[in-house]
Amino acid sequence: xxxxxxxxxxxxxxxxxxxxxxxxxxxxxxxxxxxxxxxxxxxxxxxxxxxxxxxxxxxxxxxxxxxxxxxxxxxxxxxxxxxxxxxxxxxxxxxxxxxxxxxxxxxxxxxxxxxxxxxxxxxxxxxxxxxxxxxxxxxxxxxxxxxxxxxxxxxxxxxxxxxxxxxxxxxxxxxxxxxxxxxxxxxxxxxxxxxxxxxxxxxx
Amino acid sequence: xxxxxxxxxxxxxxxxxxxxxxxxxxxxxxxxxxxxxxxxxxxxxxxxxxxxxxxxxxxxxxxxxxxxxxxxxxxxxxxxxxxxxxxxxxxxxxxxxxxxxxxxxxxxxxxxxxxxxxxxxxxxxxxxxxxxxxxxxxxxxxxxxxxxxxxxxxxxxxxxxxxxxxxxxxxxxxxxxxxxxxxxxxxxxxxxxxxxxxxxxxxx
DNA sequence: TTCTTAAAGCAATTATTATTGCATTTAGAT
DNA sequence: ATCTAAATGCAATAATAATTGCTTTAAGAA
Numbered sequence: 470x471x472x473x474x475x476x477x478x479x480x481x482x483x484x485x486x487x488x489x490x491x492x493x494x495x496x497x498x499x500x501x502x503x504x505x506x507x508x509x510x511x512x513x514x515x516x517x518x519x520x521x522x523x524x525x526x527x528x529x530x531x532x533x534x535x536x537x538x539x540x541x542x543x544x545x546x547x548x549x550x551x552x553x554x555x556x557x558x559x560x561x562x563x564x565x566x567x568x569x570x571x572x573x574x575x576x577x578x579x580x581x582x583x584x585x586x587x588x589x590x591x592x593x594x595x596x597x598x599x600x601x602x603x604x605x606x607x608x609x610x611x612x613x614x615x616x617x618x619x620x621x622x623x624x625x626x627x628x629x630x631x632x633x634x635x636x637x638x639x640x641x642x643x644x645x646x647x648x649x650x651x652x653x654x655x656x657x658x659x660x661x662x663x664x665x666x667x668x669x670x671x672x673x
Numbered sequence: 674x675x676x677x678x679x680x681x682x683x684x685x686x687x688x689x690x691x692x693x694x695x696x697x698x699x700x701x702x703x704x705x706x707x708x709x710x711x712x713x714x715x716x717x718x719x720x721x722x723x724x725x726x727x728x729x730x731x732x733x734x735x736x737x738x739x740x741x742x743x744x745x746x747x748x749x750x751x752x753x754x755x756x757x758x759x760x761x762x763x764x765x766x767x768x769x770x771x772x773x774x775x776x777x778x779x780x781x782x783x784x785x786x787x788x789x790x791x792x793x794x795x796x797x798x799x800x801x802x803x804x805x806x807x808x809x810x811x812x813x814x815x816x817x818x819x820x821x822x823x824x825x826x827x828x829x830x831x832x833x834x835x836x837x838x839x840x841x842x843x844x845x846x847x848x849x850x851x852x853x854x855x856x857x858x859x860x861x862x863x864x865x866x867x868x869x870x871x872x873x874x875x876x877x
Numbered sequence: 878t879t880c881t882t883a884a885a886g887c888a889a890t891t892a893t894t895a896t897t898g899c900a901t902t903t904a905g906a907t
Numbered sequence: 908a909t910c911t912a913a914a915t916g917c918a919a920t921a922a923t924a925a926t927t928g929c930t931t932t933a934a935g936a937a
Binding site: 656 | 708709710736780783784786787788794797798801829832833835836837839840841843844845846856860861863864865866869
């Protein structure tokens with residue numbers, strides 16, 4: 470009798486789990502050291518103690534392996550804050566994002582998303598769904614508090630907030646500027662500001 | 674007697690020029706067909722009729738060659754409009770940008786920028802300097818007309834405007850939406866709107 | 878036109894990356 | 908404890924990418 474509904478007994482525990490964990494950890498370390506361009510299955514194999522053949526069989530190629538590692542890394546490193554004000558939330562969140570996408574590991578996510586084939590599309594989509602599910606709360610809470618227009622589309626606004634961070638670090642590759650972040654956050658607040666109040670009118 | 678100040682006679686004309694042109698054209702075609710991930714020096718050599726050895730000697734590797742081709746392609750494809758109003762300029766420019774970065778050739782610029790080594794940093798920087806030099810005019814003209822705050826930093830605003838286009842096409846990989854662009858442009862206009870007029874006050 | 882040599886062609890070699898068939902190990906069921 | 912086959916190890920092979928030494932071609936100066 471089978472334990473799985475699929476008809477074939479899988480073995481996700483034990484050795485396989487250890488191998489997977491060791492390989493992903495090694496891949497993350499390699500990405501952190503050499504970035505996406507320098508990722509090679511042979512190096513990950515050597516570092517993890519798992520044979521390259523096994524890695525090729527499980528992940529197929531370096532890009533897919535790297536993508537999985539980069540997604541896991543991003544997951545860990547970017548918690549969504551809740552300071553009670555959008556300005557504070559964005560300063561913290563976008564500041565951390567800026568730092569992350571300026572590390573080789575952070576940068577690699579983008580490149581690997583591009584290089585990885587369509588087989589990884591669903592994994593990438595799921596990643597962004599989950600990330601946006603958490604991060605959009607910054608905007609839905611702010612809208613509820615009336616800090617931004619109550620009709621604001623949270624996902625649309627979040628894209629505006631994070632996009633220039635990616636652009637500057639990855640595409641333009643302009644160096645980090647300490648004064649940039651505050652300016653950027655003010656612009657986002659302005660872009661989604663609530664409709665102008667009639668002067669003297671305290672609340673809606 | 675030397676013709677160049679460098680002390681060694683170069684030969685940029687004639688055959689070298691033809692070879693360079695043929696190789697870049699072939700590289701662009703390859704990028705358009707297979708994207709950055711599928712670019713190989715061997716394929717470009719076969720398509721261009723130039724020996725792979727010559728390509729390696731001139732460009733060093735596939736990433737550098739591809740980057741040069743992708744930069745040249747972007748140069749050609751994204752003219753900066755001047756409709757007389759920022760809204761119209763942005764609709765045209767960002768619309769073309771959106772289409773471009775959704776083609777394999779357009780997408781490849783980003784990946785290749787990441788993969789190419791530091792030796793290409795100055796070429797990339799020069800590219801963006803030139804692009805921004807042209808595109809920022811949309812904002813400086815709009816500021817002069819009073820459509821946006823006269824104190825607007827044109828480069829900052831331009832980054833804010835183009836970033837979500839890149840993010841959606843390259844990072845999030847969300848599909849093209851016909852209704853998105855107009856919404857996006859309105860948000861940019863709002864973000865850099867001039868200070869509120871005192872009602873009834875016609876001009877500054 | 879002749880001459881020099883930069884630049885490209887060419888073939889062979891080396892290095893890197895990916896694949897395949899078979900042996901060994903071991904998770905998980907009985 | 909025993910058994911089955913999923914998963915990994917291993918070595919050999921194939922495919923692809925990059926490098927090197929030498930030859931040939933032809934741009935550009937005289």
